[in-house]
Amino acid sequence: MGRQLLLEKIKVEGIRGYETYRREGGYRSVEKALKTMTPDQVTDEVKKSGLRGRGGAGFPTGMKWSFLAKPEGVPRYLVCNADESEPGTFKDRYLMEFLPHLLIEGLIVSSYALGCKRTYIYIRGEYAWIPEILETAIAEAKAAGWLGQNILGTGFELEIYVQVGAGAYICGEETALLESLEGKRGNPRIKPPFPAIKGLWDCPTVVNNVETLAAVVPILNFGGEEYAKIGIGKSTGTKLLSACGNINKPGVYEIDMTISVEEFIFSDEYCGGIANGKRLKACIPGGSSVPILPANLLLKTAKGETRLMNYESLSDGGFAKGSMMGSGGFIVLDEDQCVVRHTLTLARFYRHESCGQCSPCREGTGWMEKILRNIENGKGKSSDIDLLWDIQRKIEGNTICPLGDAAAWPVAAAIRHFRDEFEWHVNNPVECLTRNYGLAHYADPLTPVTA
Amino acid sequence: MAEEKKLFKVTIDNITIEVEPGTSILMAARRIGGEVAPPAMCYYTKLKGSGGKCRTCLVEVTAGSTADPRPMPKLVASCRTNVMDGMVVRNITSEKVIDARNGVVEFLLINHPLDCPICDQAGECSLQDLSYEHGKEGTRYEFQRRTFEKHDLGPYIQLHMTRCILCYRCVYVADQLTERREHGVLDRGDHSEIATYIKKALDHDFIGNIIDVCPVGALTDRTFRFKNRVWFLKPVEAHRECNHPKCCGKVTLWYRGEEVFRVTARKDEWGEVVDWICNECRFEKKKTSDWMIEGPTRVDRHSVISQGHYVGVVRPQEVVYDVMGGRKPKLLMDIHSVSEVNEPSIDLSKIEGPAHSTDFEPKKLTN
Amino acid sequence: MIKFTDEKLKKVQEIVARYPEGRQKSALLPVLHLAQDEFGGWLSPETMDYVAGLLKLEPIEVYEVATFYSMYNLKPVGRFVFEVCQTGPCMLRGSDQIVDYIKQRLGIGVGETTPDGLFSLKTVECLGACGYAPMMQLGKYYREHLTKEKVDSIIDECRQNAALNN
Ligand SMILES: Cc1cc2nc3c(=O)[nH]c(=O)nc-3n(C[C@H](O)[C@H](O)[C@H](O)COP(=O)(O)O)c2cc1C
Ligand code: SF4
Ligand code: FES
Ligand code: FES
DSSP states (O other), rough: OOSSSSTTTSSSTTTTTTEEEHHHHTTTHHHHHHHOHHHHHHHHHHHHHTTTTTOOOTOHHHHHHOOOOOOOOOOOOEEEEEEETTTTTOHHHHHHHOOHHHHHHHHHHHHHHHTSSSSEEETTTTOHHHHHHHHHHHHHHHHHHHEEEEEETTTTTEEEEEEOOOSSGGSHHHHHHHHHHHSSSSOOOOOSOTTTSSOOOGGGGGEEEEEHHHHHHHHHHHHHHHHHHHHTTTTEEEEEEEEEEBBSSOOEEETTTTTHHHHHSSSSSTOOOOOOOOOOEETTTTTTSSSOOEEHHHHHHTTSSOOOHHHHHHHHTTHHHOOOOOOTTEEEEEETTTTTHHHHHHHHHHHHHSSSHHHHHHHHHHHHHHHHHHHHHTTOHHHHHHHHHHHHHHHHHHHSSSSSHHHHHHHHHHHHHHHHHHHHHHHHHTTHHSSSOOOTTTTTOOOOOOO | OOOOOOOOEEETTEEEEEOOTOOOOHHHHHHHOGGGGOOOOOOTTTTTOOOOOOOOTEEEEEEOOOOOOOOOOOOGGGGGGGOOOEEESTTTHHHHHHHHHHHHHHHHHHHHHHGGGGTTTSSSSHHHHHHHHOOOOSSOSSSSSOOOOOOOTTTTEEEOGGGGOOOOOHEEEEEEEESSOOEESOGGGGOOOEEEESSSOOOTTTTTTHHHOSSSSSSEEEESSSSSGOOOOEEEEEEEEOTTTTTOOEEEEEEEEEEEEEEEEEEETTSSSSSSOHHHOOOOOOGGGGGGGEEEEEOTHHHTTGGGOOOOOOOOOOOOHHHTOOOOOOOOOHHHHHGGGGGGGGGGGGSSSOGGGGOHHHHHHOO | OOOOOOHHHHHHHHTTTTSSSTGGGGGHHHHHHHHHHHHTTTHHHHHHHOOOOOOOOOOOHHHHHHHSSSOSSSSOOOOOEEEEEEEEHHHTTTTTHHHHHHHHHHHTTOOOOOOOOOOOEEEOOSSGGGGSSOOOEEEEEEEEEEHHHHHHHHHHHHHHHHHHTT
16 A cells, blocks of 8 residues: 555544544644744645646646745735646535545635745536535635634634636646636736736735645654655656556555556556456546556556556657646546547637637637547548648647647547557548547557556 | 836847847837738737747747847747847747748648638738748548528628638637627537537627738628628728717728729738727728728738739629639649739739739749 | 525625625625526526625626626526536446436437426536536535436436426
């Protein structure tokens, strides 16, 4: 069993309630921070921990905090990004639903470090039952003196509010989130200025993912250096992964980032192998935006080394031969799945979620979807594959926000690694309607390992 | 003397100039002028917050500044990126830029109706100019184009949403020039549209300016008498004592013979309005006697309008779309052909009746 | 004229109080949710104008927002809306078959409502329940690990619920 820092207590009965959470050691980090540390010391601990943002980009959290502008007399804000809408990702929901106090605790410590008096949790609207859970936890924490005025007699004051979205993946992008929080359409802002200088209501703002902020709790409890000892290289600490697709045990797992991809998929402690005794075909290891990899490149890097479940190893080989840790949404495809169809659903997703501000994304995502639909339905031409490639290439890097890239990458990777499957669709327009291409040569048959 | 301000040196396409700190790459490039200035479909100097959206003005920054000479990893929107001292920028000298810009133009055109032959804006359309320079012949888009019903936004303005490129300029105009914004961008993604939601007339004193800022023919002047081709019209500068405190009263009158066909604000060499005018000046004052005439507008050499020495025929028999009657507007090729009007060798007076795109096909001219 | 109950108006006040002075526009998304729940499950122009008045916004600001977010219904919907996720991870676990089955059971297509006004079927994009696929949202809650049998029992449950609360 790997080390658990976040989910260790999640199975404790009643842990959702304040009494149990506190009895199990909850809110110690707030006591420690407020009573024995300055805000800068808290930031230093986070820096030492090597914690990287868990929302997808993997930016070092301590560094992000230290960029926050601190002009006199201007309020600063911390906003927790609980928009979680990247296909394949459902870890933040799990954490908020079952361990709401862990997030609240992390928010208090982080707000203290950043000097914020008002902090918002922006949660996707579809998670309609979770705001109540969070608000109950906030009320409990407030009743126990962890929120409000003069917390623990230190003079520090803080209120936490829950803000619900209303259905828009793009509001996970931090500046779109801020627009939405201001009651506007979720159009990403043109940067610079960055939120650290001009964010919510033009005030300096930090946006962090739910898991990032929760991880601040163990960092304070154990100390940044101890935290940094877990994991490998720049992948420190533990990471939540949400595993889904054709595996035996879909769900949310906490790993320390030393295990191999193979172990993660096949061991009974985690995904438990491919469902229905099938073989592994491909996997998107970090949420729908990151490149899909065929089985052989997933389990071993291009250099032939075992691929590990961490930031560096997953991206080993660059986009040509690697992928990314992303948001930790681990999507597994078995031998019976059709990569074209899967890519089509993702293209449809990004078309649906484009805010429509900038032309390459607004027009390009719809175009890619239409071509993919044709190919999937046996109406594609072989020139369509090159056209798709050219369209994604012209979107990537040319848009206002990374949604454009996120839409381009899955298409690019699918063509890069599964071009034969696309061609098969084009060349077998009738057959492709009744059966799938299957496994072909790129997936090595694997003997499952056991834990 | 005031103390000397430090200026920033910036090099764009190998030409170095000095500009005030806070100048955008686009504005610096416009100072150099000519082809070095990137095309801008959404940015508008006079509209706060505009720019960044269309991505036609993307440029490559090969050195960020003297202090940090690293190149920028991605192309940047020149309209919303400020120059730094020692910055080196490549616009038309960068293959990456040209490639990306061709892509952007293609994206802007895939859902555009390409109905230039019947569009009021033809001849003064930024998208037409852009596609002339960057568009490929034919289209790779084989799907049904997105369409919207055209409709009137009150007595003055017609909205032809199908042509819109979502530059947001008209939204900023309503926000910044009128006391109440009543139209905006509705829906999202590729369904986004400029609309009022519940069909309403737009009638605020300054709302007519949305026609002038529209880079394409999506917002047009309903009082423009007879649909016409701008190159048949002669622009004349004029002014009047306008009672509206915010209106400058300085306009361009567009004549056909003795008649004023339409009134617009004056535009600078980048096609931007010099000063806003009120609805009354624009829509209600269509008599020469309403105005003090200053003289003919100096028109940019590249402009289609400058070719309008239309001497052969005084009054067209029919308007252009009648001539087109029943015929479907052609695709991209027509944009090229229409833009061939720029070809100085064509003398409009030699063409009988109103000209249309096919008149400018090279084969006809050589015959 | 529509109007929130006093209790709901108090809730609106509470929401507005979460933001600094003069930032009441931030309350727009939450208040639109309230309004949609209160006034028939959708946002009519009248409802949106009412919300605009409450928050001192221009109506167009409300329309812009209401049309942007997918959770706001701009047309009336059935009493029970089946919002079935169809994105990749759900597709891998058979969401297409679930959509087909619901279509067949209810005799309606995607985006339609049954003649009795009871059910609407919508397909939606990833709802963050990919590990519990196939799934759908029904009202406030998720229904996960869907099978044909489960769909049957959900339909029965809705019918009973409707009969009870008529
Ligand atoms: C299109 C798009 C969607 C995103 N969605 C999310 C999301 O749902 N949750 C999240 O935490 N970050 C999301 N992000 C990343 C955020 O912009 C931001 O980087 C993150 O919240 C920063 O937090 P972190 O540093 O703690 O990871 C998204 C980014 C993009 C471009
Ligand atoms: S890339 Fe897409 S989502 Fe991002 S700003 Fe542009 S249109 Fe909007
Ligand atoms: S003019 Fe710069 S992005 Fe449109
Ligand atoms: S794909 Fe259906 S919930 Fe994520």
